[in-house]
Amino acid sequence: MPAETHFFPDSLKQTLRGSLVAALMAVLSACGGGGSGGGSGSSGDNNQPPIVPAPAVLVLSGDTSAEVGDSVGVVASVSELGYNRFRWEQLSGPALGNLAGNGTAGISFDAPFRGSYRFRLTASSPTGEDLVDTFDINVDAGSSGSSVQLRADRAVSEGAEFSLRLNASNYSGEVTSWGFEQISGPRASLNEDDSGQPILFVTAPKVTGDQVLTFRGTLETTTGSFSDIAYVVVQDRPEVTSEYFCDGTGDYCATTSPLNPVYSYRAQSPYGDRLAACVYSNQLGDDNFCTLGQLPVIGMENSAPSVDLIMDHVLVSHDWMGARFERFLKELDPYGDFANLLRATTAIVISSDIRPSFYWSLTGAIYLDPESLWLTPEERDVINEQPDYRSGFGSELRFVTPWRYVKNNNYAFASYYPADRNSRPFSDLEADLGSLLYHELAHANDAMSQAKINRGLDRQDIFFNQAQSGSVVNKSVSAVNGLQSEQLFALAEVRYRGEPATLEQRTYSPQDVAGFFFPDTATDFYAYVTPWEDTAMLFEETMMSLRFGIERDVAVTNSPTSPTSADDFVVYQGQRGRIGAGRIRARASTAVQWLLPEAWASADAHLQSLIPVALCSGEGWGQNLNPACEGQSGLLRFAAPQPSGAIPMPTELPRSFLPPTRF
Structure with a gap:
């Protein structure tokens, strides 16, 4: 009821909250009529009591x-x-x-x-x-x-x-x-x-x-x-005036939806509500970007930041999101990788309306989809289930390039169907949130490397200008066995940016695409979107293998019309642990060297020990969880594809994107 x-x-004595609220209150309190020329702030009668909001x-x-x-x-x-x-x-x-x-x-x-x-x-x-x-x-x-x-x-x-x-x-x-x-x-x-x-x-x-x-x-x-x-x-929200957080699909928008209200997770953070104004505001514009003096990069405050220091830079839409992120840093970062990588950020924003996650070099902040942080069905209930806006891109293409993380021939983290109302263990976040953070923080350290921070940053300048003052890491990575396939660069525009496919692209078979991809030096199809994504994919896959013993599968399959099982996606060619391929490992080593110098020696040695494993050609994506075949054309282990209801449908959508900026 x-x-x-x-x-x-x-x-009744309310303090006015900024110019917008003052204007609104003036309108509300003036309903009885105004003065007639008595001067600013005067009703024309000095004996008239002041208007009380x-x-x-x-x-x-x-x-x-x-x-x-x-x-x-x-x-x-x-x-x-x-x-x-x-x-x-x-x-x-x-x-x-x-x-x-x-x-x-x-x-x-x-x-x-x-x-x-x-x-x-x-x-x-x-x-x-x-x-x-x-x-x-x-x-x-x-x-x-x-x-x-x-x-x-x-x-x-x-x-x-x-x-x-x-x-x-x-x-x-x-x-x-x-x-x-x-x-x-x-x-x-x-x-x-x-x-x-x-x-x-x-x-x-x-x-x-x-x-x-x-x-x-x-x-x-x-x-x-x-x-x-x-x-x-x-x-009700303040009027959208920002050119960057836009209500629409403008060229420079970081999001196409209005923003949730967010607040500093630490109520006593020295940055308080300035955090939101600096990185998640509908009023963010050229005339009010925060300087590094107002909101510094975490690494400017301490080269070995504590969890407490990091949490002073966290914005959330719900309390549990901040609490979960803090627990993750305290309990699931034994090597200090994430604390060290967070040195390159100005803020961490976690909100129920962020989908998918992204890093933004305009503000120096990372923006996380809380889908990787929930533990209870009640927490998951508040997360938006709207489909990823990229879901329909490239639907006319005849191939799919699925990926997944595996450990001991099984999924590294489970898939939970929302209607089942299941909780999940905190340990699941190690691979789920861990892989997401390695990716987003690769972007952050690509733009603002530790070398730049060590040289010193101008506190009177904004983040973007200081990040652009020196070379970005992805240029060094691209110089090592760089990507060559012009066909895949063009196809990535279709799959990930929504460009219409040409007649030729619509005729490409899985065999054609495998012929473009596997001789080249990317670890994932998403690497062809930008050099930023190429570098982040190399770093993410390397660190997941090094720290957790988790390998990444990538494949080229058919694109079934009405799939009912993961095995309807038949692998034409695939690979596990591609990061260990001869021409790729040098690129991955370069990425770690510049993005996380503390891990470089161990990462380089680990890369030398990896040997990629071929997935079984002609078998389903689910069957290939245990690719026990000889090479790419070994005998099939099943006379016919078997149902794999426990195996989720494959995805080729990354969990991250880089919004464009006007610069």
């Missing part, structure tokens, strides 16, 4: 009653811009533990037990004002035992894209259909997933103040209908 509660702060108002909306097993949510709207920290506390009821939505204006949880639950929210502004209120939910045992859950209630920015997934448990009968509808609030754009999963993709409307939207998901079965409601608060 939905309800709203309102809270008005005791004091209206107090900020906090409104909580959500379910006041539910049954055990229901997905329950509470969201907050604030009448005034500027509140960017939201702390939820459970005051009563069966203990829920950490709330995945903490840090944002919306929480959601599955009610595990009957009882009366009470929550307190404290919304805080950068200038120290707090708004506080409580919300009560009564959970009964219920009678039917059947339920569906529309996950997850949350807070989003106006214009943002997000997803809601409908889950069902203990329902009777056979499922006949499902559907979604918006039942209140300003109209959003709705699209259902075309892959046959019960997911709703939503584009939030533009709003002039925080607005609560409600959505209903309904499951139809042969014995009845079951539904659930989700609450989403769409937060």
Whole structure:
């Protein structure tokens, strides 16, 4: 049952939060009319009392009653811009533990037990004002035992894209259909997933103040209908003025969607909310880039940065993202690789709206998709499931170039289907987040190498100018057995940048593409996008092999029309541990030498010990987890492709991209 509660702060004396909020408050407080020529700031009557701004108002909306097993949510709207920290506390009821939505204006949880639950929210502004209120939910045992859950209630920015997934448990009968509808609030754009999963993709409307939207998901079965409601608060955001974080598809945009509100994970960070203004702001422009004096590169502060120092540079959209990143650095960085690589960054941004991850040489920050950090299904619920915008690129091509990480003839990290609601062990992050960080931080150290930092940086200048003041690492790597295939350079524009394929490219067979790729010196097809990606792929694969004993598979396969199994992708030619090939290992060694000098000696020795293994030609991608064949044309181990339901469908999309800049 939905309800709203309102809270008005005791004091009416509100401090104005910057010019935009001041302008908004002036409009709100001048509703009774203005002066007629009495001078600036005057009503024309000196005896008239000053106009007092209206107090900020906090409104909580959500379910006041539910049954055990229901997905329950509470969201907050604030009448005034500027509140960017939201702390939820459970005051009563069966203990829920950490709330995945903490840090944002919306929480959601599955009610595990009957009882009366009470929550307190404290919304805080950068200038120290707090708004506080409580919300009560009564959970009964219920009678039917059947339920569906529309996950997850949350807070989003106006214009943002997000997803809601409908889950069902203990329902009777056979499922006949499902559907979604918006039942209140300003109209959003709705699209259902075309892959046959019960997911709703939503584009939030533009709003002039925080607005609560409600959505209903309904499951139809042969014995009845079951539904659930989700609450989403769409937060008013400052006007988009940046040429770089753009609402659109401009040439210089780092993202095509409006930005989530983010905040410094460490409330007492010396950079505070300046972090967001410097690297994740809708107002970022040529006239307000932060200097290295305002936000230094981490390596300028200490050549051996501690985890505490690094965490002062972390921005998050949810508390758990910062907590998980901190734990990863403390427990899964035994060699200090990631701490050393983070010397080249100004900030680490982790937000539910980042997809895919990227590094940006304009700001010196890395931007991480939290898909590599979640451990619980509740954490995963707040991550946007919208498909990667590159998913349809190159669909007319006749080949696929899948990749994966393997260890002991098995996947190095597991694939978890969201509907199964599984948790995963913290140890999974070693390979998942580790490989992502090796890649993104390769970009960071390519632009701002340790050699540049050691020479000294001008604190009065912006990051980009200082990064461009010397040579980038990828030039040195490209000078060693550089890539040659003009066909693959052109095909990479189709697959990864969305260029239309030519008639000739549409006729290339897997045999043709394998003939282009394997004689050349790239470790992955993605290397042909830019020298930056070539260098990052070399470094990532080398470090994963050196530190974790994890090897990378790459192959060229057919492109099946309607695959039902990973083995529908038949390998024409493939290789495991390609990083150890004779003409490639020298390139990889050069990359490590300049990107992470501390690891160079051990990496170079390790590369000399590697011997690539051929995948089995003519066998499926899943069957090739254990490539026990003789060379590329050995006898097949299976008379026919076998089902491999436990093996995920292959992907050729990288988890990272480099946004263009105008420079």
